[in-house]
Every structure is written in structure tokens, then in C-alpha cells.
Amino acid sequence: MKSCSEIADRLMSLDQAVDQFIFDGCQLALGGFTVTRNPMAIVYAIIRKGVKDLHLVAHSNGQALDILVGAGCVKRLEIAYGGNGRYAPTCIRFGRAVEEGAIEFEDYSNYQMALRFLAGSLSIPFIPTKTGLGSDLMERDGFSPEVRREEKVASRKYARIDNPFSGEKDEVALLPALNPDVALVHAQYVGEDGTVRIKGLTFADLEQAKAADKVIVTCEEIVPRSFIRQDPDQNSLASFFVDAYVKVPYGAHPTACFNFYDYDPKHLNLYRGAAEDDSRFKDYLEQWVFGVNSHEAYLEKVGTEMLLKIKASPGVGYAPGLDRR
Amino acid sequence: MKSCSEIADRLMSLDQAVDQFIFDGCQLALGGFTVTRNPMAIVYAIIRKGVKDLHLVAHSNGQALDILVGAGCVKRLEIAYGGNGRYAPTCIRFGRAVEEGAIEFEDYSNYQMALRFLAGSLSIPFIPTKTGLGSDLMERDGFSPEVRREEKVASRKYARIDNPFSGEKDEVALLPALNPDVALVHAQYVGEDGTVRIKGLTFADLEQAKAADKVIVTCEEIVPRSFIRQDPDQNSLASFFVDAYVKVPYGAHPTACFNFYDYDPKHLNLYRGAAEDDSRFKDYLEQWVFGVNSHEAYLEKVGTEMLLKIKASPGVGYAPGLDRR
Amino acid sequence: MLNYSESEMMAIAAGRLIKDGDIVFAGTGVSILAATVAKRIYAPRAVVFFETGGIDPSLDEIPMTVADLRVMSGTALNSGLIEAFSTIAHRKLRTVAFLGAAQIDRYGNLNTTCIGDYHKPQKRFSGSGGGNDVASLASGVISFMQHEKRRFVEKLDYLTSVGWYRGGGSRRELGLKRGGALAVVTNLALLRFHDQTKEMYLAEYFPGVSPEQVRENTGFELDVSGAKEAVPPTAEELAILREEVDPQGLICQPPQ
């Protein structure tokens, strides 16, 4: 057994990870949900690099999805929900892109998207469900027949069969599996042995990671092997699923990371204000993405005062009493 | 919030749980795997009560399955594996019952059975897989057409379809979901709020519990609400899935329970010796099942010396240096 | 008579619909208040849970989204989307969900996707999220709506989440074996669905509102024949809502 850092050859910087694994047109699954555990630091690096034509496959990814759409990196979107809760009931740049016809999009539901990732993670080509029957999710295609012929796009939105184990009529929808090119996960802990531990809700991050061809894990802390192996029941993802590790403390800011920090309400409101206006949004990107050349510079700009305000209290995992309006 | 024991009305004795939930002919899923975390205490109570015609649905359940078969409680069996590792490469009473035509049986694989429970837990009627294609698992039915017409028996062993999302020929097997009448789970911890925590490997216990109509959880310890809620990421099963709780320390003996005790090699060898001969097996049942009228009496019979020998060491979760031949 | 706001009346009217032991799928906003009020007054054994996977959180503070850290704090169990939605669908549980929408029709079908053409909408909303899933799989759905003619429509621009579909037995014929729209709570009234036809009717109008006013704000024909006035919030209900559930006033501001 190597004593330390079995992950040395996969440990890299944000830019290295983006250069090595994210390409124009790649199909990308984002970890997290609305304003929690979005892989923001690497998303900023993707925007800075100017990656184009991304095909996002998303359930309810909020902040990361919206800024990627707003920055013009996204060509195509499979989505269940574009919203940031009370901070933006509908994600503004996402909504506008759809209204302006600027992106190709197709709607599923959260469970459908999660099941599609589950199917991908199980290496099965589809998975049955009852959810969605009768709705326009099943009646209306988003993608054109031309798009359907492209690689990594399902040849049809759904299929339907009668349950072959039932004597009576019993229609079931079949959902096509997803196997994205890359999944991004932001985790609290990575062990020196490469084992990943997510604390709090995992959303569909684990299904997405196991379904993807390549997995980039950004994390708050890299911890000793002895720490991560003390209670393996708590661990989330084995080392052999991961292709790149990047250590970025506060790497989910302005979204939250359980046990580490809360979402940053001031920044989310600032973002919402900016997103409502094209020129203000351009300024936002200049200031917060293009104008900072490293994650460290970004954190300096956020400032120690705010980082301390959103710091999670160990007892509860969030920042009690934080002014969240 | 009630301060203590939200589970009072579901907390009962082994006999009460058996009387209330286990009936002749019921379809039963056993927790555990070969010689680990088998729900032995309640299985003994089932045998003592003289339950008949059980329909077991099993992946690799070992000791609990074999003694239920040997005691004549089982009419029908869906199974992937009947063995106890080095202690009985093929479970002896199971093997004999098959050879003598004493039970109806049908073979699946471990992944197939686990997927069937997963489908049941997801409330979907079937699940696709590639595993098993071409094998006699798919070519040979165990059950007769008459049996197939009974409730809780799948109308066919498998179905096959071509993947509707693929342009080329791509055959997929569909496995029928399982929704057993009752699932038995032996867990390390139950909180006063009814939350269940299993430590170590969970096998297919959680899928089985979520797929079942009724769930009986036996446990080593009942712990305060504050303990079980301190780290909810570690918990396994929410209270609303469980119908009965029984506290039975060493309730998996002679099988193992991670962090609490190892398997009892002496007893497993004793059992194997007994299982090889009908009359010795009858004696074994008399002595160890019918002849003890409570779990406490059973533990007295095992003896403190052995209970201390198999006690798990906190650092590793098993009993290091235990003579396991 | 006590002084209270529209959203306080809505939270309390919805909370009263929860039965003890229900598994309550809560969203954010008024629905989380309704669920919490219900649990603290009428249904102490109800369990509140979220589509993101958090079961029975302590909710010492109000979550602002269903992925808020506050839905994973002090919970019985933290899991993920697959576990949450399969719980919603579980046949042994009575699972009740609160949903909001931009449009609703007479059968309780909901639109949270868009206004106008799907491919190039006049206004795009967030989309289904878990809405379609709970509408398909839960034992029942309670919807929150602003009561306006443009929201209570003859025909949805997009049918995101199925209620009673086309009425009568049509939901069951789709293959949805249980569930359907239980009630609609608006800023004016509580609406329910006829047993056979599954058409919406006015059950209770809130104090200060007339049945006629409800009809005028509904874009389809509404049966108001059996309607009665709702019981206003009690002092106990308001006290719990204001002092225990949302003391910071993040969701409901009490009337000035």
C-alpha cells in the first residue's frame, strides 16, 4: 500500500481538469441542486476557457446551469427544473434563453432525469416508470428529428410498452438511459486514497457520476486515508470512478455545502439583479468570472467577512440566523 | 414532538411480531447474506410457531434459509444461491430438499434477485438487464404453469424485448419486480424515533424492505433519538417503512453482525454436522429451537464464553484471531 | 375577529387538510408553512419530507429551496432523489404533496412550464421539477394558486402535471393507479373535486370573500352551489405560525 496520495496523478488544478476533460460540444452533468453543492469553481473555469456548445443533462441544477447558459456555453439542454428557490423561482438567464430560442431544450421531470442517470449507472439501456403518463412531458418533444440522430441524444424521448407481466392493460413508459461525457461533483471530502465522501443530501450526484464516462470531483478537503477509512459506510464514491480531483475550498460558492458553509444570499441576490439585464449580466461575468484569474482571487473578492458569515455551525450544518432575505 | 419512543406501539416481542405479520403461505424476504446478519432470532420464532408453506424470495441467504427449509416451513423458493461459504459450500438441507423434490424452486442470479427487489422498491413492474442472457437461468423455468397463476408469483420468469432506443438488434431481459408480503431485517441500531441504521454492508436488505408490504426489524440496540439523528447520512431506513420492531441482542447468532459480533464457527460446524443427517437435524431443532422458549434461553445455551469469544473488536468490526476452522 | 394576511389564511387552510400520519411532500414557500403548521397542531405523526431526499428535518429555520441545508439538518435520514420519489410512490404510505403552478384547469391539471408555445414561449417557467412526479405518484396533491382568471383556465398552455386528467376515470386509464387532485387552496378559497366527474367546485370561500367573487376570478364554469364560509384562522394557529414556524417572517408577513 502506498502510504500517501494514491491520487497524485489525478490531482490537478481547475484549468488542468477543464483542459483535459471538457471539450466543445460535450455532454455534461452538473452535481448539486438549485442553490446547494453546485460545482461553481470549475464552472467558472469552464466559462473562462470559453467552452462552447455544451449539452447539459440536468434535473434541478440551479446556479451552475444558469450561469453556463447565460455565459453562452450551452447549446442544448435536457432539464426538469431551472430555478433557485426563493432567489429566482425561474432561473433568469435560462428562462430568457428559452424565450429567445437561443438553446435547444427538452423537458423531463426530476424523477425521470434521476431514473435516467440511475439506468446509466446500472449499464442498462432504459428504465420503466409510471411517472409522466398523460402529461405533455410525454406528448411534446423538445428536440428535432435531426438532433435525435446525434450521438449521446436518445433516439426518442420515451418509449411505451404494456407491462409483459400483467394480464390486463398496464402501460409503462420507458426512459432512455443517460451516459454523459463528463459529470462534475463537488464533495466535502476526498481521501488520499481517492475515496469521495459527500455529506448531507446526495441528490442524483452519485448516479450521475457512475453514469458518466469521465468524472471530475472538486472538494473542500483532502483528508488522510485513515480518516476516510475509519467509517467506510459513510463514503459515497470509490476512487476508480474518478478521473480528476481538484481541491477548491468554498468551491460551491455562492451555493451551499453542508457542514461547511451556507449559500450566500447577498451574492444570489446580486446575481439575480444582474441576470435581469443583459448589460448588467455582462458586467457580472466580467467582474466575477473573467476578471478573477483564480479561485483564490475569487474568494478574496467575496471577502472574509462574508465567508465567515456563511460558515456552517457544526451542530446544524448551516449558518443559523443568517440574513437570508 | 414526543420526547421518547415514537415506536412504542410498534415495539413488540418476537412472538407478537410473528403472530401479527407472518402467516402460512406468506412470501418472505430474509435479510442478510450467507453467514452474516441473518434474522435468526425471529426465524427461530417462526419455526417454533410452526408456520407452513412459506414462499421465500432470496438472493444468497444462507443460514436462515437453510434452517427454514430444514424445519419444513418452506413450500416454494426463488433463489440465487444456497450456501454458507466455507461452512457449507452448498446449504445441506436446501440441497437435500431440492434433490428429494420436497420444494418448488426457481433459480435466478444474485444481481437478478437484487434488481427484482430494486424494481419492487421503486414501484415499477419490471427492470431490464443484460445479466443472464443465454444461460439456463433464462432457458429453464423452475415453476409449473399452475404455480405461475398464483398471487405473488410472476406470470413468467422473464420477458425479452429489443431495446427500443437502439437502431440495431439489442436484446434485453426484463425481470419481474418482487413485492414480498414480509421482509425481515436484522439491524445494529434502531432509534427511539424508529429510524433504522445498518452498519457494514447492507446487501439487498434496504431494497427488500422497501419492496415489502410489511417490514419487521430486529435489532441489537435501541438508541436515543439524539444519537440516531446526530448523523442522518448514516441511516438506512425511515420509520414509516417499518411495521414492527423487536430488540434482540445477538439476534443474528450464529451468523455475524458487523461491529457487534462475528459468526460462531463452532455453532456453524455443529449445524453442518447435524444437517447432514435427518435424525441429527431433528435433534438439533429440538435442542436449539423447540427446546428453548425464548431468545434469552437460547443465549444462555450458547453461553457467555462463546458470546465473548465472538465479540467484535471496535477497531475492525469482527473478532480478530477467532478460531474459524 | 383576528387580523391575518392572505398567505397566512392559505397556509392554515392547507395545513388543516393534512391527516395524522400522512407523509407530506413539501415544497418551499407557503407549502412548508402549511406542512409545519399541520404537524404542530393537527397531525403530530405526519412526516415532512422533500424531493431532494431529506426526511423529517427539524426545521428550526425555514428552508428557502428544497435543497436548502435546512432540509438536511436534524433529519431522520438523508438520501437522494431516487429514494425520495420512490417513497412518494410507495403503496404502503399515504403521501400528500403540496404544489404551486402558473395555470390550473378544471380537473386540477397543472402547468409550471410555459405560457404560449412550448418551443418559443412568451414566458418560460422553471418546468416540472418534481411536480409531475408527485402528481403522478402521490396519494394526493394539494395545489396553491393565486386566484386569477388567467391562471384558472379552460386549457393549459402545457400540461406539466396530471391531476384528474380529463375527468371521470381518465386518470386511472392512463395507468396512474392512485392519486389525483385533492384540493386547491387560493388566496380566495378552498376548492375540491366532485367524486364522479372530478370537476373542480368551490368548497369554502374565505372570510370576506363572496362565492361570486371566486367565480369571477375563475376562467371556467365553477359550481359554487354547496360552498360555505371557511373557518378563519384561530389564535392558536396564528400564534404557532408566527412564533414557531416562521418567526423571521421569511414567507408570510403578518398584516401591517
Place this chain on the structure above:
Amino acid sequence: MLNYSESEMMAIAAGRLIKDGDIVFAGTGVSILAATVAKRIYAPRAVVFFETGGIDPSLDEIPMTVADLRVMSGTALNSGLIEAFSTIAHRKLRTVAFLGAAQIDRYGNLNTTCIGDYHKPQKRFSGSGGGNDVASLASGVISFMQHEKRRFVEKLDYLTSVGWYRGGGSRRELGLKRGGALAVVTNLALLRFHDQTKEMYLAEYFPGVSPEQVRENTGFELDVSGAKEAVPPTAEELAILREEVDPQGLICQPPQ
């Protein structure tokens, strides 16, 4: 020449087949020794894991079953069957499995179910367990067999786990997109499969064994034309096996 037992030769011959970085599905018995020897000598970055869900356990003691507490101790991660088998099937991993069987045929198909008629067998074995699954889904299977005519048969009594099926491209035609039988390790020899026909051939006979002896103990025609003698266990291999992997001698007793 060093003194060693048949099962030591088997464990070491199989261990040599593991490549660095392989994800090794181990059973119990000789296979766990082979996997551990491989990891300690040839393939330090190989990961040993079990169908029960334990990934990369410390294996300070030898497990006696795949559900032994020793497969969940000191692991990277503890999970369950679904996670383990979906890992076996994962296209980005090279997963290699060790299996034992009662019968094998010329295409490496295995029987672990029964001898005689399926419904009323002369002898019933444990059944597939995870054997069928890894044979269907892994990148490759290495089988352990006792080399006897009644075990190397023209036709299996029951085809539990698919190897090369009926040879040639027949496995792929079934819909099994990868995998197949890599090698068979017996108490006499190491056998492999022809690239095109997928028929078994003798690759290496163990020291002290003749090709003729292998043929005599095989129930179907066996190509021995290219066979050579296997390299005997080295002092290092034996030392690691005896002192580090199985110091209690639970699986292999060294020769008396």
C-alpha cells in the same frame, strides 16, 4: 526446487494473470488468495472487491465467505449488491472475476447449479449466486477447477454462467457486449481460449504434470500443441502467500 502444494500453485498461477489497475471480483477460497497475492506482487493498483458490496478491504484476515465481516473492514466503501454488480458491469473499468464451478465445457461455460435433471437433480449445488452476473458483465472471468473428466464435459447439465457460449461470435450475438472466459486454472494446468473459435486449449502444464495427463483428465478434445511448462512459484510468491496473505493456513496448507 521449492516445495509447494497444488492449491498454492493455483493461487499463484491465477494471481499472475491480474493486470495492474484491474478491479478484481474475488470469491472465497483460492480466489481470495490469488487476488491478494496479485495485489501484493504484480498489481499494486488492483482493487479487490466483493459482490456483497465491500470495496478494497484491508484483508488482515482471510474471509471465509463473501459476506464475512472481513470484507467490510477497513474498506474504501461499504455498499450493497446493486452497487457491486453495477460496478462489475461498468464500461470504464476493467473488471476481472474469479469463479469456481462443478462443470466447465470447452467454451468456458460453467455449471454451479446441479448434476442431473434440473427439477430433480442427482446433486444440487449452491446455484448461480453472483456467478452468472460476473460471467455476463465483467471484462473477463478466470475459473478455478479441479481437473477431472467428469468436470470438463462435452455438455453441461445446466449452463449457469455464460463463457464463450457456443464459441466464435456467439457470446456477442447474445447481447453480452464484452467479457468472456479469459483462462481456467486447475490443479494441473493453465488453460486459455483460442482467439477465433473460443475453444479451450492447454497453455501451460504445471511442473510435474504432462500434457498427456491434462488431456486424459479432460472430457472433450483439447489442443495441447502449443503448451509449455509453467514457471513454478518463486520463493517471494510463496513467502507472501504463506506469511502475509494466509498466515493461519485457512485456505492453503503448505505441503507437509
